[in-house]
Amino acid sequence: MIAFKQVEIKYGNFVAIENLNLEIQEGEFFTFLGPSGCGKTTSLRALVGFLTPSRGEILVAGRNVVNMPVEKREIGMVFQSYALFPTMTVFDNIAFGLKVKKFSKTEIEGKVRAVADKIKITDAQLQKNVSELSGGQQQRVALARAIVLEPKILCLDEPLSNLDAKLRIDLRRELKRLQKDLGITTLYVTHDQEEALTLSDRIAVFNNGYIEQVGTPYEIYNHSSSEFVCDFIGDINRLGKNILTEINTQLATSFKTDATGFVRIERCLTRARSGFAVLDAVVQDCEFNGILTKYTLSCMGETVKCLEKNDGYMFYKVGESVELYIDPKDIMQF
Ligand SMILES: Nc1ncnc2c1ncn2[C@@H]1O[C@H](COP(=O)(O)OP(=O)(O)O)[C@@H](O)[C@H]1O
Ligand SMILES: [Mg+2]
Structure with a gap:
């Protein structure tokens, strides 16, 4: 046309x-x-x-x-x-x-x-x-x-x-x-x-x-x-060398560790999923916006954001330890 x-x-x-x-x-x-x-x-x-x-x-x-x-x-x-x-x-x-x-x-x-x-x-x-x-x-x-x-x-x-x-x-x-x-x-x-x-x-x-x-x-x-x-186009996390190396070790993936890995913040989860990489993280900040709460986590010296739906209470407090789940399929590298 x-x-x-x-x-x-x-x-x-x-x-x-x-x-x-x-x-x-x-x-x-x-x-x-x-x-x-x-x-x-x-x-x-x-x-x-x-x-x-x-x-x-x-x-x-x-x-x-x-x-x-x-x-x-x-x-x-x-x-x-x-x-x-x-x-x-x-x-x-x-x-x-x-x-x-x-x-x-x-x-x-x-x-x-x-x-x-x-x-x-x-x-x-x-x-x-x-x-x-x-x-x-x-x-x-x-x-x-x-x-x-x-x-x-x-x-x-x-x-x-x-x-x-x-x-x-x-x-x-x-x-x-x-x-x-x-x-x-x-x-x-x-x-x-x-x-x-x-x-x-x-x-x-x-x-x-x-x-x-x-x-x-x-x-x-x-x-x-x-x-x-x-x-x-959206809110994105940048995964660096530490996290990418750990994911490669856990899941035998082959992400380039000298390049950034990109993953949407809503694809970073704090509740268990099988086949995902599991990383230890600590809550640094909570941002409640009504429908969702955005958590800023510190993980292996890097910062990762994630979202949780509002269930009527706060899931995590600042300083709390959580597990972070990332699906390797969600990681983009260019
Ligand atoms: N009338 C104009 N004279 C000179 N430069 C212009 C004019 N209109 C737009 N530009 C320049 O052209 C580029 C593209 O502008 P524009 O198409 O208006 O962008 P957008 O709509 O994506 O904001 C910009 O660098 C802008 O400064
Ligand atoms: Mg315009």
Whole structure:
């Protein structure tokens, strides 16, 4: 459906994207994930048509679009800043693109109401000025304004970043539902790993203008292909020489002891499992966050974090000795 082929994008002499190669399938929810400044927005804007690559092709349904004007590309776009018309009503904001395209009054009325209904914008809200709405409601309007034009592709650049945590999770869920309903190919930009994992069919992890890995949330999380991905996508423990040597001795494994071993903190356990390495550890710190308690353990002169589900009491106190269980299958080395 969409293909980036050897795409280079520059700002003056600065090369923001050197050689982007990527294919996105029809109907897919595809996310660009990475830290600030790694080139997510730049790549998205080149697809939408706000930037022209200095090299390479961007294909949509087999057609190179790099020289096609923005309005011909049939791509809907929603930004972090809602970019609505502040003095217009919600209705007029949503209707704006339809008016430009010279739809009749009745058609506009019908389309705006249908989309408002899908996105849960009430009749009363349609008559309000956008400035009277909360951030979350404004972002709904921005989404409605993009969707009402029935674009072939929907591009969303950090659309939830300005909203508070609870609202972000509610809207995230709705966005996913809506995308499924519409079946629209969606490109989503975020620096939030949890958002990427929950929403996406596939994720491309960006680092400094390059893609480090493309895969499903499960693949990216459980089979990270580099230290950068593994570190960016979740909470990770770094196992050093002492622990790796001990694990090799106990289980006849062959981890490189002069390289770091990476293991997700929730895969480090304090209750017995067979086939796992068993290490003596001492609790250094407890961090209770409601659902889970994060324990910092000292183990063979190294620090290892682990998580326990909240069962209504604290499992361990600081200073207590515990056994740490690690499955060699969970250890990643690059
Ligand atoms: N208009 C611009 N002029 C010059 N450099 C820019 C411009 N926009 C972005 N950049 C640079 O390009 C790189 C990628 O930026 P961007 O795509 O916005 O990153 P992201 O969206 O991942 O945070 C950064 O180094 C950024 O400073
Ligand atoms: Mg950005």
